[in-house]
Amino acid sequence: MTSNGEKIHVATVTAPTNIACIKYWGKANVKLNTPLNSSLSATISQDYLRAVTTASASCSFTSHRLWLNGIEEDITTSKRFKACLDGVLKLAGDKVDDNGYAIVKKEEWKNMHVHISSYNTFPTAAGLASSAAGYAALVAALSSLFCAKETFDGELSTIARQGSGSACRSLYGGFVAWEKGSNDNDTGSDSMAVQIANENHWPEFRALILVVSDIKKETSSTTGMQTSVATSSLIKHRAEQIVPTRMKEITKAILSKDFKTFAEITMKESNQFHATCLDTYPPIFYLNSVSKSIISLVHLYNDWAGDVRVAYTFDAGPNAVLYTLDKYYLEICALIKYCFLGDDHSLFVPSTIDLPSSLDPTLLKAVDKLKGDGVKKVYVTKCGEGPITLKEEDSLIDLKTGLNLYNP
Numbered sequence: 059m060t061s062n063g064e065k066i067h068v069a070t071v072t073a074p075t076n077i078a079c080i081k082y083w084g085k086a087n088v089k090l091n092t093p094l095n096s097s098l099s100a101t102i103s104q105d106y107l108r109a110v111t112t113a114s115a116s117c118s119f120t121s122h123r124l125w126l127n128g129i130e131e132d133i134t135t136s137k138r139f140k141a142c143l144d145g146v147l148k149l150a151g152d153k154v155d156d157n158g159y160a161i162v163k164k165e166e167w168k169n170m171h172v173h174i175s176s177y178n179t180f181p182t183a184a185g186l187a188s189s190a191a192g193y194a195a196l197v198a199a200l201s202s203l204f205c206a207k208e209t210f211d212g213e214l215s216t217i218a219r220q221g222s223g224s225a226c227r228s229l230y231g232g233f234v235a236w237e238k239g240s241n242d243n244d245t246g247s248d249s250m251a252v253q254i255a256n257e258n259h260w261p262e263f264r265a266l267i268l269v270v271s272d273i274k275k276e277t278s279s280t281t282g283m284q285t286s287v288a289t290s291s292l293i294k295h296r297a298e299q300i301v302p303t304r305m306k307e308i309t310k311a312i313l314s315k316d317f318k319t320f321a322e323i324t325m326k327e328s329n330q331f332h333a334t335c336l337d338t339y340p341p342i343f344y345l346n347s348v349s350k351s352i353i354s355l356v357h358l359y360n361d362w363a364g365d366v367r368v369a370y371t372f373d374a375g376p377n378a379v380l381y382t383l384d385k386y387y388l389e390i391c392a393l394i395k396y397c398f399l400g401d402d403h404s405l406f407v408p409s410t411i412d413l414p415s416s417l418d419p420t421l422l423k424a425v426d427k428l429k430g431d432g433v434k435k436v437y438v439t440k441c442g443e444g445p446i447t448l449k450e451e452d453s454l455i456d457l458k459t460g461l462n463l464y465n466p
């Protein structure tokens with residue numbers, strides 16, 4: 059309750075990042091933020107990487123305000139924020155007490171302003187899908203605040219998509235496709251996220267996130283993909299001829315837990331996305347020399363094993379995500395330590411993981427030439443669930459003043 063007696067309503071959620079195996083790159087409709095091609099990702103466990111967002115609303119607030127990582131941002135001109143707020147408001151429902159009495163009627167929410175506070179537990183805009191987690195958390199928090207109800211399955215994902223395309227996939231756990239939609243309606247209502255398998259489907263599945271750089275990327279995804287659409291001839295071929303088949307094949311591989319097929323498609327996709335960046339004019343380079351060493355390491359390791367045990371994928375930045383299986387991940391971590399971390403075990407999160415003390419000498423000889431110190435941190439993690447609603451006491455907004463409580 060504020061000093062003038064108006065109640066502050068709050069909802070707090072956490073939302074995951076997701077890392078695409080089939081990449082979204084290029085928009086079919088910029089205004090609706092629909093993609094040229096469908097894409098597919100793994101939702102990453104929220105154990106270490108997540109966005110936490112409180113959405114609050116009150117009749118006492120005089121404007122919409124947002125704090126990101128403790129700092130107030132000007133959102134008055136943000137079309138993305140407005141699209142998310144207006145989209146969820148349209149689905150608003152009554153907020154009822156334990157006796158079913160409406161504390162707020164659905165039509166009353168639009169008379170209030172909102173205060174939002176959000177933070178990420180990892181670097182923003184460094185190619186670690188912070189915008190995906192951030193907009194998924196925003197839409198999930200607003201939806202919980204306004205007691206929103208979807209009129210069809212996946213409707214909230216069509217709203218998150220308008221915040222940031224990849225955000226629509228973070229509204230579900232496990233493996234998630236973003237179906238590009240038909241592009242023949244003027245709302246993009248069929249361009250939505252669909253869960254392929256939940257987070258419990260493939261328990262052996264592991265994700266290693268190798269932070270190579272936590273500096274904000276030079277070319278944002280939004281700008282980069284617009285230039286690619288305008289200048290790359292590869293992007294059209296990719297969207298029309300390559301991705302539809304890969305979507306079918308990788309979906310089948312996930313459902314049947316065929317890691318080899320999954321891994322090969324994932325690596326080829328990453329490579330073709332970066333080839334599209336290079337085919338853009340002027341070209342865009344997201345990979346650096348450390349990224350390239352990680353690619354070599356993965357191929358050398360798979361060749362040594364005579365199998366496909368691990369896959370790499372890179373988004374719009376030099377950081378790598380490696381997908382592998384439970385039985386291999388400790389050996390791969392030991393190899394990463396040997397090549398890129400020296401003796402510093404503490405760069406693993408969690409730092410308690412117990413690595414094998416020795417690796418095959420033939421393998422070490424093969425990777426020796428890659429040695430350097432380019433990896434700053436390794437998150438050892440797995441597939442995880444979609445947004446989680448927290449309790450009122452977890453609010454990042456002060457329930458008396460309506461102001462931000464979070465300080466990094």
Ligand code: DP6
Nearest residue numbers: 078081082222223224279280373374
């Ligand atoms: C390389 O979702 O950040 O990570 O819709 O313009 O906000 P906007 O783009 P964004 O692009 C993500 C691109 C990618 C690939 C992917 O996640 O599929």
